[in-house]
Amino acid sequence: MAKVAITCNGAEAGNVFSPFILGSAAAASGDEVVLFFTPGGAPALVKGKLEEMREVKGLPDLLELYDGVQSLGGKVYVCELALEAKGLMEEDFREGVEVVGATTFLNEIKDATITFSF
Numbered sequence: 001m002a003k004v005a006i007t008c009n010g011a012e013a014g015n016v017f018s019p020f021i022l023g024s025a026a027a028a029s030g031d032e033v034v035l036f037f038t039p040g041g042a043p044a045l046v047k048g049k050l051e052e053m054r055e056v057k058g059l060p061d062l063l064e065l066y067d068g069v070q071s072l073g074g075k076v077y078v079c080e081l082a083l084e085a086k087g088l089m090e091e092d093f094r095e096g097v098e099v100v101g102a103t104t105f106l107n108e109i110k111d112a113t114i115t116f117s118f
Contacts, residue, residue: 003032005109007117008041013053013062016044018118020065023074026114033074034112036105041118042082047094070096077105 004026008019019035027033037045044050054062069076077100082088090099109115 001030001032002026002113003034003109003111004114004116005034005036005112006115007036007038008044009038009118010040011043011049013056015041015118016050016053017056017059017062017065019116020062020069021060022116024065024068024072027069027072027074031114033069033072034077034105034108035069035074036077036079036109037082038079039082039085042078042086042088042093045076045078045094045097046088046092050094066094066096075108077108079105 004023006019006023008015023033023035050062050066076097078093078097080099080101083099093099
C-alpha cells in the first residue's frame with residue numbers, strides 16, 4: 001500500500017478534477033490518500049462549489065469522486081491560511097473537509113511514496 005499526497009492550488013474545474021480522479025483511483029486501489037487544498041484551491045471545497053463543476057463532458061461525476069475518496073478513507077485538507085486569505089470560515093466547507101496547517105499536512109505525508117501537485 002502506497003501513500004499518495006496530492007496538492008491542489010486552483011479552484012477551477014481544470015485544477016480540481018485531476019486531484020479527485022487520481023485520489024479516488026489511488027484510494028480504490030487500497031492506497032492511503034491525502035489531498036491538500038492550498039488557499040488558491042480552497043474555494044472549490046466551499047459547500048455547493050463542486051456541484052457547480054460536477055458535469056464536464058467526458059469526465060467522471062465530481063461529487064462521486066469526492067464521495068469515493070471520503071468513503072475509502074482518504075483525507076481532504078484545506079490549508080488554514082485560506083480562512084483569512086479568502087475570507088472563509090471552517091463551516092463554509094463541505095462535510096468531510098478538515099482545516100489544517102501546512103505543518104500538519106507535511107507531517108501527514110512525510111512517508112508519502114507518490115506525490116502530485118495541480
